[in-house]
């Protein structure tokens with residue numbers, strides 16, 4: 105179950121989305137965090153993030169998703185973008201063989217630059233474009249198996265399977281926390297412990313989002329994700 109409000113939470117997870125330009129990364133974020141889809145292609149400007157809460161077994165996990173600043177077009181995503189992430193969604197477009205062929209490079213890049221504990225998920229997006237499909241579901245699954253990743257085919261357009269990525273991955277990460285897999289004292293694992301929800305301080309989620317925003321890659325411009333910024337960004341031609 106998910107909810108959009110900035111309430112207190114038990115843990116904050118930092119997710120990143122990587123993959124070739126135009127595979128639908130920004131729209132997956134838009135769909136998940138705001139339930140929207142944008143048909144026109146707009147280059148992502150500035151590092152953006154959306155956040156939404158996932159409730160699992162009576163705990164609230166705030167999943168904060170960071171989107172690239174169009175750097176993927178130049179294959180120049182910096183270490184700063186990868187750092188302090190608990191989960192990476194590696195996205196390709198099922199109607200683009202090229203984007204699928206590049207997945208292994210993205211995975212290697214992620215492995216080289218992220219914390220060793222990073223949890224990676226493979227996402228074949230644009231499932232609704234079945235008539236233009238260039239990559240079969242079996243090929244996607246095979247690649248995911250090769251790298252030991254969870255695999256989903258999604259559509260940011262229809263919303264199919266999008267929420268499941270986040271619910272399932274948050275569940276896996278929550279279980280790993282219970283197994284002491286992460287060093288929670290160290291921010292680099294991509295997890296921040298939340299405040300005691302019983303304390304009733306509703307400003308904490310926002311404060312932590314702001315802290316994260318201040319620590320974002322220095323190359324990005326000074327934009328904090330909010331619906332107004334999103335509307336402005338999506339209208340920049």
Ligand code: GDP
Nearest residue numbers: 126127128129130131142143145230259260261
């Ligand atoms: P990004 O460069 O990876 O962030 O890709 P965008 O999210 O900006 O999407 C690139 C283009 O693909 C845009 O025109 C989107 O409308 C379109 N798009 C994204 N996701 C889907 C999808 O699931 N189905 C379809 N049909 N189009 C999509």
Ligand code: MG
Nearest residue numbers: 129130147148
């Ligand atoms: Mg984008």
